[in-house]
Amino acid sequence: MSSGDAPYDALTKLLASVPRCHFAHLPTPLEPLTRLSAEVGGPPLWIKRDDCTGLAVGGNKTRKLEFLVGEALEQGADTLLSFGAVQSNHARQTAAAAARAGLACRLVLVDMVEYSEPAYENSGNVLLDHLLGAEITIVSSQAEAASAAGRIIDEETAAGRKVYGIPTGGSNAVGALGYVDCAREIFRQNRDQGVRVGTVVTAVSSAGTLAGLAAGFAALDPDVNVVGINVYDKDFEAQETTLRGLAAEVCETLGIQRPEPSRVELRHEFLAEGYGVPNAGVMDVVQRVASVEGVLLDPVYTGKAMAGLLSLIAGGSLGDGSSDAVVFLHTGGTPGLFAYRDAIDPR
């Protein structure tokens, strides 16, 4: 259906030509954070509810998996292989997508987070991975993950199966198309709901989400700023390189213009003690947003990203003096709450 907006229609058509499965409940809601906005007293805050994508507790990986599994099926694969931390939301959504598509799923999970409580090892996402029927291999380093992957591919191939490998976080030029599509969805919702979006803020680990959003907004509305809060990589330069490389690759795939570098920003100062390590400031924000808005954030991704957003607004470097909306992309992570129960409530 034509919307009467040429860049929007062109992007819709480009995305429609790519193989895709449909697992997500779309569009996800775009809602005002009325009570939090009033407390903060800055620009109007909105939330894009990608925690509600619907596949086995939802989250941002589901949009990526629609395109990745679309490609896997096109290639005739019968087994998905992917990677993540023990509490990987991506691994859980991959296991669910495999189940939905009738594929087998092998997961290699790296026990590398400097945080430990019994629930981290056996509840939350990893519990759901088992329930969803994935075959799990736990290793203790990235190097071991690479050799385990090699063994799994050999084993499956020898058994006559065809493996489709999905990188950590589903972040390659195919997976990132899911967030080009999300930018399209936000653009449309803003117009239909009469909101003027100035900035979109999201947590960043493997960077496909931010890269896809940056590419999508470059095509649709180059005045939109996208801000990523690094929650993963201690090598800041490497993460910048990954992000810009991925965004460029996505734009090349679609034949659209690259984002203006000044419109895409990565902030590193909220990583604190590192990936997956909760801290008091983040736990306060998780508690605050839950009690003020009834919205559940998590300690690993969305809590840190929201802590970053609130701190940037307080410091005057986000939405200062503008009535344009700041949209927080809620990327999911809800099962992580159960894996970090001691950090939430030590009783």
Ligand SMILES: *Cc1c(COP(=O)(O)O)cnc(C)c1O
């Ligand atoms: C994976 C994940 C992210 C980060 O997305 P990337 O595309 O890997 O940068 C953010 N939030 C949650 C809850 C995630 O699971």
